[in-house]
Structures are given as structure tokens and as C-alpha cells.
Amino acid sequence: MSQFFSIHPENPQQRLIKQAADIIRKGGLVVYPTDSCYALGCCLDNKEALERIRQIRRLDERHHFTLACRDLSQLGTYAKVDNQAFRRLKAATPGSYTFILVATKEVPRRVWHPKKQTVGLRVPDHPVALALLEELGEPLLSSTLLLPDEPYPLTDAWEIRERLEHAVDLVIEGGYCGMEPTTVVDLSGDAPVIIRQGKGEAAVFGL
Numbered sequence: 001m002s003q004f005f006s007i008h009p010e011n012p013q014q015r016l017i018k019q020a021a022d023i024i025r026k027g028g029l030v031v032y033p034t035d036s037c038y039a040l041g042c043c044l045d046n047k048e049a050l051e052r053i054r055q056i057r058r059l060d061e062r063h064h065f066t067l068a069c070r071d072l073s074q075l076g077t078y079a080k081v082d083n084q085a086f087r088r089l090k091a092a093t094p095g096s097y098t099f100i101l102v103a104t105k106e107v108p109r110r111v112w113h114p115k116k117q118t119v120g121l122r123v124p125d126h127p128v129a130l131a132l133l134e135e136l137g138e139p140l141l142s143s144t145l146l147l148p149d150e151p152y153p154l155t156d157a158w159e160i161r162e163r164l165e166h167a168v169d170l171v172i173e174g175g176y177c178g179m180e181p182t183t184v185v186d187l188s189g190d191a192p193v194i195i196r197q198g199k200g201e202a203a204v205f206g207l
Contacts, residue, residue, distance in 0.1 A: 002165045004157075009033065009175035012131040021135040023170050029053065031145060031160055032132060033174030034068070035125040036096045036182045036199045037153040038160060040168070041068065041140035045108060050141060056167055058148045064184075065111050066098050066120035068140040070133035075099075075121050078106050078139060085187045088205060092185075094125035096199035100186040111141065118188050128174040144181050152179040 003023070005016045024030055029042045029049040040056065042049030044067065053059070069075040072086075072093050079101035081089065089099060103112050103119040111119055121139075124130065133140060145160065146153045154160050157173030164171070183200035186193040192205040 002161060002168050003170045004161050004173065005170065006157075006173045007128050010127055012128045012174075014131070014135075017128075017131045017135050020132055020170060020172060024132075024136060024140070028169035029167075030170040030172060031157070031164065031168055032129055032140070032172045033126055033157075033177045034129050035094070035177070036144075037155065037177045037179055038145040038157070039066075039068070039142045040145055041142045043136075044111070044139055044141045046141070047108075047110065050110065052167065053141075053143050056164070057143060057146065059143070061114055063143075064098075064100060064113055064118065064120040066122055066142045067107070067111075068129065068133060068142045069121060069123050070130060070139075071123060074133075074139065075123060078104055079119065079121050080104060088185075088187060088192060092200065092204045093123040094130070095123070096125065096180075096182045097204075098122045098182040098184045100184065100188055100195065102188050116188065118186075120184070122182060126174070126177075128172065132172075146181070153181065155179055 007016050029052050040053050098120045100118050161171040180199040183198040184196040194202050
């Protein structure tokens with residue numbers, strides 16, 4: 001059965017943040033709040049937890065997983081970012097955007113898109129997510145908590161625990177997150193391309 005932490009959405013309790021980070025470091029798969037909706041997250045090198053996310057969401061190998069990063073400098077460690085992309089990223093982070101970029105060798109190959117060698121990255125604008133990422137000191141391998149055959153992501157942490165209590169190790173309740181996923185922007189080419197319009201405004205990129 002999964003553990004359940006209620007963490008204040010504006011002033012996260014550091015004691016609980018540390019406990020959550022310990023669970024992740026020990027191989028745990030967690031549900032955590034973001035500025036768009038709840039997400040599944042685990043350590044970047046946790047192959048078993050990655051497969052658990054695939055099973056929960058029924059994802060194939062072409063799915064773009066996302067690395068949730070604490071800031072833009074950490075994001076730059078895991079993706080190839082030129083000056084033009086950096087300016088675009090700076091204008092939109094933190095925020096409800098996922099960026100598709102070419103992965104660096106810091107990212108395990110199993111996380112890359114098999115043909116494009118790209119990966120999704122984001123800097124969430126949510127105090128709980130940012131506190132957790134700061135405590136971990138590394139990105140969270142993440143995926144939106146959208147269950148198969150469901151039209152929208154789950155929004156209630158108690159319902160999430162009830163439905164996934166045997167599939168995840170921890171559910172972090174951090175208030176209502178909404179149902180609108182991030183806007184996905186492909187920055188791997190010469191010009192930004194909106195792959196999915198979500199919560200983030202496309203006007204930031206002049207689109």
C-alpha cells in the first residue's frame with residue numbers, strides 16, 4: 001500500500017519533502033503535484049520504476065518521457081541547448097511547458113525517443129515540485145498521471161491513492177492542480193513547433 005503525504009501547496013513542510021526524496025532515492029515511484037496536473041515521478045536511472053510508469057499508463061517506446069528540472073541550468077545538463085533555444089526557455093520557465101530537445105549523454109538511452117534521440121524537459125512552477133527537486137538534486141523522470149481510457153488526468157489525491165495504492169509507493173497531496181496538461185513545444189529544430197496546446201500560452205514563442 002502506498003504512503004500518503006499532505007504537503008502544503010505554498011509552504012511545503014521540509015520534513016515531509018525530505019521523506020519523499022528518500023522514498024524516491026530508494027527506488028520509489030511517486031505521484032506529485034505540478035502547476036499543470038498531478039504526475040508520476042521516479043529517479044532518472046530507475047529502470048524498474050520507468051517500466052511501472054509504462055504499465056500504469058500503457059505507454060509504448062515512442063512516448064516522450066519528461067525530465068522535471070529544478071531550474072534552467074539543470075535542464076541544460078540533460079539537453080543540448082543553443083543560444084536561441086536558451087532565450088526561448090528563459091522566457092517560459094518556470095511554467096506549464098514541456099520542451100522537446102535533443103538529449104545529452106546524461107540521459108539514459110532507454111528514455112530517449114528511439115528515432116529522434118530527444119527527450120521532454122520542463123521546470124514546473126509549483127512550490128512542492130520545486131522543493132522536491134531541490135532536495136533530490138537531480139531531475140525527476142516524469143509522466144502526466146493520465147490513466148488509460150480516461151479523458152482527463154486525475155485531480156484528487158485521495159482518489160489517486162485509492163486507484164493506485166498498489167502501483168505506486170507514495171502519493172503527495174498538494175492541493176488541486178487542475179486537469180490541463182502542459183503545452184508541449186518542440187525546440188529540437190530551427191523554429192519552435194507546438195506539438196500539444198495545453199495550459200502554457202503559445203504566444204510566449206510568437207506562435
